[in-house]
Amino acid sequence: MSYLNLSHLEKVFGQNRVVKDFTLGIDKGEFISLLGPSGCGKTTVLRMVAGFEAPTSGAITIDGQDVTGLKPNNRAIGMMFQAYALFPNLTVAENVAFGLKVKGVARDERAARVEEMLALIGLPEMGARFPFQLSGGQQQRVALARALAPRPRVLLLDEPLSALDAKVRVSLRNEIRAIQKDLGITTIFVTHDQEEAMSISDRIVVMNAGIADQVGAPFEIYNRPTTRFVANFVGTLNTFDVSVEDPGLGRVSLAGQPLTVPGLPDGARKGDVLPIALRPEALRLGQLPGAEAVLPAVIEDVHFMGSVIRLTARAAGAQLSMDTFNRADQPPPVPGQTVEISLSGRDAIVLRG
Amino acid sequence: MSRLVAWAIFLLGCLYFLLPLLGMGEFSLRMRRGEYSLDAYRVVFADPRFWETFGYSLGLAAATIVMGVVLVVPTAYWVRLKLPQARPFVEFVTLLPLVIPAIVVVFGYIRLYNTSSFLPLTGSALGTDILLTMGYTTLALPYMYRSVDTGLRTIDVTTLTEAAQSLGAGWFTILARIILPNVMVAVLSGAFLTLAIVMGEFTMAALLNRPAFGPYMQLLGANRAYEPPALAVIAFAITWGCMGLMQLVTRFSKHERAKA
Structure with missing residues (x-):
């Protein structure tokens, strides 16, 4: 009690x-x-x-x-x-x-x-x-x-x-x-x-x-x-639509690239289109070893917030936010610049309700 | 240029208000032929009826103020806290004394509370005094209510009440220790207006046949030349004294200074 x-x-x-x-x-x-x-x-x-x-x-x-x-x-x-x-x-x-x-x-x-x-x-x-x-x-x-x-x-x-x-x-x-x-x-x-x-x-x-x-x-x-x-409501989210490839293994496809996401909803079938979300810190600038997918993106805005830099970019038809740590020897990209963004399915949140 | 115009208007306003006062003051000093003197004031102060009626009205004014505070502060507080939708109605009721002549009210009282009625208040001096206090409270209601309501508007009544409640305070403690001290200047301003009304009120006191200051001033005005303006000057002095007291209270109250 x-x-x-x-x-x-x-x-x-x-x-x-x-x-x-x-x-x-x-x-x-x-x-x-x-x-x-x-x-x-x-x-x-x-x-x-x-x-x-x-x-x-x-x-x-x-x-x-x-x-x-x-x-x-x-x-x-x-x-x-x-x-x-x-x-x-x-x-x-x-x-x-x-x-x-x-x-x-x-x-x-x-x-x-x-x-x-x-x-x-x-x-x-x-x-x-x-x-x-x-x-x-x-x-x-x-x-x-x-x-x-x-x-x-x-x-x-x-x-x-x-x-x-x-x-x-x-x-x-x-x-x-x-x-x-x-x-x-x-x-x-x-x-x-x-x-x-x-x-x-x-x-x-x-x-x-x-x-x-x-x-x-x-x-x-x-x-x-x-x-x-x-x-x-809690935190910032980047949402993408993915199509289900193998519901049993949690395999989906994002802009043609395969991802394995945790917890696909029961009853999801091959070919279904589902929304998934990724937090800004789950997206990494550049090609990261071990990342499941690398998407080309165009930088739209750069917000310098001190220790963290928040970038707004467009990738796979969606506008997304990503955070990167500030490093004095590595200036952030500029608006209009084309960059690569790495991500992994294990960081994704499959949205319900 | 606009500053000059502002000063000119200000001076004109001062003249408009001060000239009659100066004239009255000057006239009150002319009792002795050919020279200025305080004879009129001496006569007034030497008249035992002045002190009797003045003391009587002052006592009734105090009773009216207490009655007004007890009636108005909880009412205005409750309306602000729990019944904001009833505010227009309450305001209308408190304004009624301004549109219903005192003579109508007092005749109503005499009809309702005469010696052959269920509550024969006019049958004794004390009963009539109580009736007169009620009448004065009614007459002062528009001023007292507005003063207190304006005071309540300057504080966050709901949050202060809830804060006090969360600390274990009941309604009486909240009113006496939190609300009233925070609207004290407003209450004083209402009290001062009540005092002014009671000291000069004629109709109710005369028709209820009580020895009040208003009927005394009228009597003196009807029969003498120099004493009435002397009385008026005294009344003004009392009024200004009250205003000065109010300012002092505000000045010495630290938390009130913060609002200024």
């Missing part, structure tokens, strides 16, 4: 079924990300766990206790919001102490806990400041300390990094993960940023139109997407 159980959750707003038969078990201390595009229902699931939305049907249990009908203030859940939501009239220390005061924790114990929390987030000297005197990153750290101070059973993070600039975002997400691991608190993180989700989660739930399309570890989600939506 998992620590936090969401079983057959449904949420209907008017005629709109926003969450459909959502079931998920989360272990104690696990960091789960709900990932999906806007309107997929991920925030609604989080709000149902927090108690801000009542499920139309289904149940939520925490540590064996059914909390489905409990008010948000009785659930012992900590939450971080995208807009920080610090109380503007209270100082940093008062913000952190708020939940403890509501719980009736004694003054001395409260002060000690506030001090401990401010040290944990690396802002021990900021207790007397008001939220408006802090940067966005600092405010979000205080929001984390405030959420953790009353020792909640579950921590909910509603896109807490979206309002921050790129650099702060990366450092804060690593801090959140480190603190979460340190305290061993069960956490649900809502985001539409796949990189964010993949970098800090134990497991990711990819949501699409109110359902959990795939649940798995980041490596699994990225490398073995089970639906076309997950494959498209």
Whole structure:
């Protein structure tokens, strides 16, 4: 039995079924990300766990206790919001102490806990400041300390990094993960940023139109997407149409070149045309020894991103993206240049659904 | 050139507002023939009825402000949080006191709460005071509601509420410790307008026969020449004093300074 159980959750707003038969078990201390595009229902699931939305049907249990009908203030859940939501009239220390005061924790114990929390987030000297005197990153750290101070059973993070600039975002997400691991608190993180989700989660739930399309570890989600939506949403994909040559052996043909791909769907027959996908890093520039196929391609665009260079090219009738490492002694190709691209069938993802 | 025009318009506006005040102030100092004096003010301050009526109205203004805050802050908060679709209706209701004359309201009160009614509030001084406070609260409703609603617009009511709820706070704690302190300047502005309305209100107090400042000013104005402008100057001084107090509160409240 998992620590936090969401079983057959449904949420209907008017005629709109926003969450459909959502079931998920989360272990104690696990960091789960709900990932999906806007309107997929991920925030609604989080709000149902927090108690801000009542499920139309289904149940939520925490540590064996059914909390489905409990008010948000009785659930012992900590939450971080995208807009920080610090109380503007209270100082940093008062913000952190708020939940403890509501719980009736004694003054001395409260002060000690506030001090401990401010040290944990690396802002021990900021207790007397008001939220408006802090940067966005600092405010979000205080929001984390405030959420953790009353020792909640579950921590909910509603896109807490979206309002921050790129650099702060990366450092804060690593801090959140480190603190979460340190305290061993069960956490649900809502985001539409796949990189964010993949970098800090134990497991990711990819949501699409109110359902959990795939649940798995980041490596699994990225490398073995089970639906076309997950494959498209997580990472960048190059899709090609291939024709089946030998379904038993997984042999297909791409632009006349033979490939052996893993996991052709049951019922695939010789001559069927199927879509396969390859990640940008599965395509290599030049003729690589051991590659199953080498395709001629014309470079269309070059994006220099520092350590990595992303090339856009056209090959076998499809536009594709590929990544190559930057090397100072090897300048990247230029737009219009004809190059060769190597690929292998074992890296291909056969798309379903 | 446009700067000159702007200054000219500004000065014209100042003259438009200040000249009558200056005239009134100057007239209030002319009680003694041939020289300026504060005789009119002395007479006003020496009149025990001034202090009685002023104190009475001030007390009722305080009661009206408390009543207004208790009624309006939770209502405006709830409408913003849970019933945004009801906002036009609530706004319409709060505007009604502007279109229904006070005399209609007070006659309604007298009809409903007279000594032979189910709730004979007019049968005692305290009952009538309660009735008058209710009437003043109604009269001040458009100003109080708008002030508070504007204050609520400057904060993210929903997120702050949810943040407080997730920390275990109930509705009373959220209202008293989070919402009210964050709209305090707006509440003060509504309170100040309420004070101004109550201090000058005539119709309700006169028809309910209560010793308020409004009927006293009217009585004085009908019988004396120099004291009424002196009273008006005093009333202006009180008003400006209140505005100054509001500014002070804003200035000393750190988080409010952040909004400015």
